[in-house]
Amino acid sequence: MSSELFEKLAARLGPKGFATDTETLAPHLVEWRGKHKGASPFLALPHSTDEVADVVRLCAAAGAAITPQGGNTGLVAGQIPQGEILVSLKRMNRIRATDRANDSLVAEAGVILTAVQQTAHDSERMFPLSLASEGSATIGGLISTNAGGVHVLRYGMMRDLVLGIEAVLPDGSVFDGLKALRKDNTGYDLKQLFIGAEGTLGIVTAASLKLFPRPRGYAVALAAVATPERALALLHRLKAETGAVSAFEIMNRLSVDLVVKNVPNSRDPMPDAPFVVLVEFEAAREDGLRELIETALAGAIEAGDVVNVLIAENTSQAKDFWRVREAISAGHRPEGAQVNHDISVPVSQTPLFLERANAAALARCPGVRIVAFGHMGDGNFHYTLMQPEGSDAASFPALALTDIVNTITTDLGGSISAEHGIGAVRVGDLARFKSAQSLIMMRAIKRALDPMNVMNPRVLIPR
Numbered sequence: 001m002s003s004e005l006f007e008k009l010a011a012r013l014g015p016k017g018f019a020t021d022t023e024t025l026a027p028h029l030v031e032w033r034g035k036h037k038g039a040s041p042f043l044a045l046p047h048s049t050d051e052v053a054d055v056v057r058l059c060a061a062a063g064a065a066i067t068p069q070g071g072n073t074g075l076v077a078g079q080i081p082q083g084e085i086l087v088s089l090k091r092m093n094r095i096r097a098t099d100r101a102n103d104s105l106v107a108e109a110g111v112i113l114t115a116v117q118q119t120a121h122d123s124e125r126m127f128p129l130s131l132a133s134e135g136s137a138t139i140g141g142l143i144s145t146n147a148g149g150v151h152v153l154r155y156g157m158m159r160d161l162v163l164g165i166e167a168v169l170p171d172g173s174v175f176d177g178l179k180a181l182r183k184d185n186t187g188y189d190l191k192q193l194f195i196g197a198e199g200t201l202g203i204v205t206a207a208s209l210k211l212f213p214r215p216r217g218y219a220v221a222l223a224a225v226a227t228p229e230r231a232l233a234l235l236h237r238l239k240a241e242t243g244a245v246s247a248f249e250i251m252n253r254l255s256v257d258l259v260v261k262n263v264p265n266s267r268d269p270m271p272d273a274p275f276v277v278l279v280e281f282e283a284a285r286e287d288g289l290r291e292l293i294e295t296a297l298a299g300a301i302e303a304g305d306v307v308n309v310l311i312a313e314n315t316s317q318a319k320d321f322w323r324v325r326e327a328i329s330a331g332h333r334p335e336g337a338q339v340n341h342d343i344s345v346p347v348s349q350t351p352l353f354l355e356r357a358n359a360a361a362l363a364r365c366p367g368v369r370i371v372a373f374g375h376m377g378d379g380n381f382h383y384t385l386m387q388p389e390g391s392d393a394a395s396f397p398a399l400a401l402t403d404i405v406n407t408i409t410t411d412l413g414g415s416i417s418a419e420h421g422i423g424a425v426r427v428g429d430l431a432r433f434k435s436a437q438s439l440i441m442m443r444a445i446k447r448a449l450d451p452m453n454v455m456n457p458r459v460l461i462p463r
Contacts, residue, residue, distance in 0.1 A: 005062040006042050009085075012054050017091070019043040028088060031080055032073060033333075036425070038080035040067070044087045049166060049174060049205040052087065056203065056454070057172025059085055065457050068199040070109065070141025073133040075342075076423025078198045078459045079141065089140045092205060095119050103211040104163055104180040109140025109204050116209065125211040128155040128246075132326050140204045146196030148419030153377035154246040154282070155212070157419070158195060164208035165191040170201070170450035180208040193445065198421055199456040201449045217244070217283035219293055220318035223300070224273030224308040228351035228376075231277050233305045235347075235377055238279060241296040244289065247280035248377030249325050255371045259324055259331035266327060269310060269320070277376075278325050325373070329382075332371045337393035338386040339402055343409040344418035347379045353412055354381070360404045361385050365397055380418040406433050422460045431462035 010018050019025060020042055029038045046052045059066050067081035069088045074080075092110040099105065100123050107116050113134040120127040129142065131149035141147075143165070147158045155161065164179040177191045194204055225231045231250050238245050253274055259266045270276050283289045293311065300306040312318035332338065345353045354372055361368050367388030374382040383405060387396040406416045410433050422430050431439070439462060446453075446461050 002062065005058060005064055008058050009042060009044060009055060012058070013044060013046060013051060017045050017047060017051065019045065025086075028069060028072060028086055029080065031075075031077060033075075036077040036080050038067075038077075038082050040081040040084060040086040042085050044085060045091050046087065046089070047091045049092075049168065052089075052092075052168045052203055052205055053172050053174055055085075055087060056168050056170065060171055060452060060454050063452065063454075065454055066203075067456055067459075068140070068144070068203045070138035070144070071112065071133070071136040073137045074141065074145060074423060075340075075420045076417075076425040078145070078421055078423030078456065080424070082424075082458060084457070087203060089138065089203070089205070092140075096206065098123055099180065100125065102180055103213075104208055105211060106178065106180070106206060106208050107139045108206045109138060109143075111139045113137050113139065113142060120211050121214065123211070124214055126214045127161070127209060127211055129158060129161060132329075139207055139209070143195050143204050143207055144197060144199050145421040146419070148375070148378070148380065150247040150249065150280070150375060152375060152380070152419075153248055159192060161210045162191060162195060162207050163210055165194050165204055166206040167194050167202040167204045170452065170454045174205075175202065178206055178208055182210075193449075196421070198423065198460045200446060200460050202455060213284065215246075215282035215284060217281070217286040217289040218318075219281040219289055220312040220321050221279045221281070221293060221297065222269055222310045222321055223277040223279065223297070223306045224270045225275045225277055225306055228275065228354050230305045231275055231376060232347070232351055233303070234277060234279075234300050237300055237303075237305065238293075238296050241299070242281060242289075242292050244281040244283045244292070245279060245377065246282040247278070247375075249278040249374065250376040251276045251278070251325060251328065251373040252371065254369060255328045255331065255373045256324060258335065258371065259327045262331045262334050263327045266324065266331075269324060270308060273307065276324075278321055328371065328373050332384055332386060335369070336387045337396035337398065338384055339396075339398040341383040341385075341402065341405045341409075341416075342380070342418050342420040343383060343405065343414055343416060344378070344380045345409060345412045345414035347377070349412045349414070350376055350379055350381070353408065353414070356408045356412075357383065357405055360408060361401055364400055364404060367391065368401070375418075379414070402429070409433075424458050427458075427460065427462050430460075434462075 092108040096106040
């Protein structure tokens with residue numbers, strides 16, 4: 001990269017639109033957990049789609065690679081540059097339009113998820129995507145990683161919530177696909193190319209998002225279950241008998257114990273339960289919802305699927321229930337050497353995954369501590385393996401354990417990345433566990449749209 005390129009970029013963006021000083025760059029170069037660090041000579045902070053297009057055009061002409069960045073909440077280092085020009089979309093933070101009658105809104109890429117949720121709420125609507133980082137994650141990043149969260153069971157992944165996309169392509173041209181249609185059968189659904197592409201095919205600058213009626217009935221319950229098989233039976237019972245399940249989360253015993261141990265002001269709502277299930281319910285009306293839930297849970301107790309149940313009596317108690325689930329990552333983080341996995345299998349295979357993975361991990365590393373939690377309702381587990389207590393962190397076989405987990409996942413028809421993406425961290429795993437034909441097709445799309453490999457060149461696509 002040349003100083004001439006930097007001068008051209010600075011002239012186009014203006015004094016508020018770029019930075020090269022260490023202080024401003026620093027927070028953009030470190031992943032929020034501190035696990036991945038990067039470097040960049042130039043931070044571009046465009047304020048409009050035209051500015052993004054010009055930045056990309058200038059970089060492409062100079063042969064300079066680009067790393068796009070949203071809220072810097074990613075977990076697989078796809079947003080951390082390693083010498084590339086860093087393009088942050090955080091100044092593109094406007095809600096361009098809200099259409100109540102169409103149940104949609106248009107948000108720029110830098111809009112924070114909570115702002116979209118609030119805008120929808122103010123319009124008597126709901127945007128259902130919800131995840132732990134919603135106070136800092138941005139729409140562009142959520143689209144680029146095809147974010148999931150806790151409501152996939154009812155509303156789907158991010159790709160199911162996007163009606164249209166505006167994106168800057170690797171040559172600086174603009175893909176104007178910012179429609180708000182639910183039906184458009186005129187060829188390839190091109191917007192889907194950018195969802196989950198992790199910035200490798202272009203920079204998402206705005207999106208038309210799908211809204212839903214705001215539920216008036218809401219309830220949260222905790223259930224103690226003895227086995228994952230019992231949890232799966234509970235899931236199907238509650239879906240069939242209430243029609244109102246919006247989230248179904250499972251936590252194994254160790255995951256809750258470590259929250260109590262390591263997260264201040266935490267308490268265990270169901271001591272000694274082998275597995276704790278958190279269920280969220282939504283309905284159009286509040287009338288009758290509680291009775292429906294109580295009847296279904298009573299049937300689950302009678303059938304032996306549930307040992308004990310708590311239903312939140314108010315919003316504060318519901319938040320307390322969720323707080324335990326949301327604190328699990330913080331709970332196990334201080335526990336020494338560990339390796340994290342974000343896998344998905346068919347919902348029917350979730351008990352078998354846990355059975356096989358637990359057994360294989362213990363066989364490879366006796367005493368390994370297992371934190372298993374996540375979105376059982378859509379087949380997604382966050383599965384963390386930690387060094388045995390009193391063992392040497394340096395001898396912890398993290399790579400071997402990951403290979404075991406990925407192999408079992410794939411054998412069960414699953415995916416090695418359910419919602420976090422591939423980024424730079426999992427490219428090697430993708431090369432091994434993605435089918436050869438899928439990789440051929442992915443590389444062909446990348447070459448067609450980005451022949452100079454300008455966009456996020458180290459991410460997603462195995463060499």
